[in-house]
Amino acid sequence: MAKIPAVAWSAFVSGLLTLGIRIWRQQQLYLKRLHKYEYELQQYKRQLIAYQERENQHKRKVAESQKPENIKKYRYKLIREIMSKAVPNDGINITDEQNILNSELGRYLNKLFSNKIYTDVTINNPNSYIPYQLDIAYIDQSLHLYIDIEIDESYNDEAGEPVYEDVLTYDNKRHQLFLDKGWLVIRFAEEQVIRQPESCCKVIANVINKVTGIAIPKQLNQMENLQKYPS
Structure with missing residues (x-):
């Protein structure tokens, strides 16, 4: 069986090392992107929870403001503001x-x-x-x-x-x-x-x-x- 020249072995080993390094780099890049995605996903989930809470607070405020007694209070407030600008008799x-x-x-x-x-x-x-x-x-x-x-x-x-x-x-x-x-x-x-x-x-x-x-x-x-x- 013919022997493989040392140069060929060297080139082969060098190629394997280069390929291994590239695979390792790709893996590291993938992991980095994965961590970034997971972080952004968590951020999004926190923002979504915060938004939903604000939305629920807004709905509660709207529901509260729509109560007849509060509508009446708000109406009187607007009327008082208008009345405050009335010009007395001369x-x-x-x-x-x-x-x-x-x-x-x-x-x-x-x-x-x-x-x-x-x-x-x-x-x-x-x-x-x-x-x-x-x-x-x-x-x-x-x-x-x-x-x-x-x-x-x-x-x-x-x-x-x-x-x-x-x-x-x-x-x-x-x-x-x-x-x-x-x-x-x-x-x-x-x-x-x-x-x-x-x-x-x-x-x-x-x-x-x-x-x-x-x-x-x-x-x-x-x-x-x-x-x-x-x-």
Whole structure:
């Protein structure tokens, strides 16, 4: 049997060593990649758990916020923020005219909303030197609550139009000005005020209840709802 030259053996051994080194390096690289993958997988799992916990916390908060009592609290908070920006009346116009307060509606208002009803309040008209005179004002400075209670003029029964010219345009501008100043505006027809003064008070009490949570006076709970006129 022929002998393998030493050079050949040397080359063979060298090749085996080179191959072994390459295999070892590939294995080390594989292990390194495997460790990196396992580390990233663990990181991902921890992030997923953290995300799921945040998601569950968010769901709990949403569920809590959707409870009727919390919705009500949040609603009142927003309303109070809006009310805090309301602009008070500009002045007082002292007059001897007390027809409204001496009317049945006026007596009910003073009885139900003591010390909060005014008939001599004015708000400056930006388009005239003559200020707007409010029919009735409900003012609760402790709550920063301002309500303009308007009694609309009579309408012509045949034509179905206001008695006075341009009263609609005038009232619309007046109405919008009060809204811009953060006032609430409640409008009644004269016929409603005359026929159903207590029901008008119930409307006012309902509005106050909705924006402040103040309970409606007990004597109004059984009162019939305000009717529209003409029927």
